[in-house]
Amino acid sequence: MKIKDRLALYFTLISTTLLLAVLSLVYFIFIKFMQAEFFSRLTDRTMVTAKLYLEADEISIDSLNTVREQYLEKLSSEVIRIYNDKNKPAFIGDAQQYWPAQIIERVRLNKRVQFKEGNAQVVGIYYKDNQGDFVILASAIDYGTIRRVEKLWKIMVAIFFIIFLGLLFSARWIAKRILLPLDLFIDQVKLIKSNNLHFRVDEGRNKDEVNLLAQNFNNLMEHLENAFILQKTFVANASHELRTPITRMIIGAEISLSQERSKEEYQKALTAVMEDAERMEDIISGLMVLAQTDIEYGASPVEKIRIDELLWAVQKQWLMKGGAYRLLVEMPDLPAEEELLTMTVNPTLLQIALDNIIANAFKFSDLKPVRCILSAGKGFIRITIEDEGSGIDERLKDQIFQPFFSSSAKAEHAGKGMGLYMAHKIISLYHGKISVSSEKGKGTRFELLFTQF
Helix, strand or coil: CCHHHHHHHHHHHHHHHHHHHHHHHHHHHHHHHHHHHHHHHHHHHHHHHHHHHHCHHHCCHHHHHHHHHHHCCCCCCCEEEEECCCCCECCCCCCCCCCCHHHHHHHHHHCEEEEEECCEEEEEEEEEECCEEEEEEEEEECHHHHHHHHHHHHHHHHHHHHHHHHHHHHHHHHHHHHCHHHHHHHHHHHCCCCCCCCCCCCCCCCCCHHHHHHHHHHHHHHHHHHHHHHHHHHHHHHHHHHHHHHHHHHHHHHHHHCCCCCHHHHHHHHHHHHHHHHHHHHHHHHHHHHHHHHHHHCCCCCEEEEHHHHHHHHHHHHHHCCCCCCEEEECCCCCCCHHHHEEEECHHHHHHHHHHHHHHHHHHCCCCCEEEEEEEECCEEEEEEECCCCCCCHHHCCCCCCCCCCCCCCHHHCCCCCHHHHHHHHHHHCCEEEEEEEECCCEEEEEEEECCC
16 A cells, blocks of 8 residues: 555544544433433423322412423323332322332432433432322433434434545545655656666755655765766776787787797897786776775765864875975964864875875976965865976866876876876765866966865
8 A cells, every 4th residue: 555545544544533532422422411401301290290299289279270381291101100108109090000119219219310211211209298208200202302313323424424535535635745745756766777877866845754865865876876987987997908008918929929039039028018017007906996995985984073183194194204295284264163174074085085186296296395275164164285386288177087097298297097086086975076277387276175064
């Protein structure tokens, strides 16, 4: 059963249960009220009987007529008996006993009783008179109340079923309206295939559970997309990058083995093979590092760190390397509030990203000093890394964050081409943006901006 149907059913069952309880309460209160009213009328009848038969000798004719006119309205199936102290019928011409002695004695004991005998209601009173002690019992059937109760029962049953159906359909309509975003979410999820993992479901504007579900689903899709990109990138780069050195090794070996060579020529051929093998080792190592980084950073543990303390730690590590590595850290006008300098990240991964950018700056500036400037404020943390190198060609700026890309033809600047790629992926993981500006011959400036931390 669908959620909307279950919600509608549960709401209807709860509502109709309460409705049934209310209707039942009204029904039984109405019955008790009508019975009490009829018992009151029967009590009046017993009092009238006492006035007419037991005290008629003490009142005037006019008073007796007044009493008769006021009270003598015969009830349906009415039976009245007056019993003397011997529990025998008296005064009324009908000598039938009608009620047993146990009931008569019960009236004498309790002075006044009322009870039901089938559909009939019975009232009994104990009446002490100068002529003796008497028990008066009166019974009648309240056909008017019985008819009213039957009509009320039919009306209540009709109302119950009408309200039940109304609640069921209205509850289902409400549930359908409430769960409409979930239906849209399901329809959008069905559109996602392996060839469009970039697709994201609509998160909507309502800050409710469906919105949270959509957000978490989009986050999951982002990780899945990264995993698929990793797989495709790894396979494509491995096949592309490994093909060249392997082909060169095969061709070199075939040429060397095609005829007898001198010792120097064999040494030259083996040296070329060694160079290609080392190149293959570098490529394989780089691919492994790239794959491991992509696999781990999505599930890496995070913690709260102060970004200024991390930069001081990075500077200390570069100074420990010795040589000409001079990393200048500047922090002008930092805010006094600690939370403005706090980020929730994996410090190891973020340090890898910073180290890769700094290492790139040292390499392309021929070990000239590198500046790292930290600025922060309400809602942002900015890290700027500047070098004094040769700069980057404007046409190559869009390619420097791609894997295995090198922007320099100098042998001393050669690398695996993955440092900036990994830095970009790590910074993107923590919702940061990295931008680069460069002027040929005057250096390069990398800017890292974090607005969600």
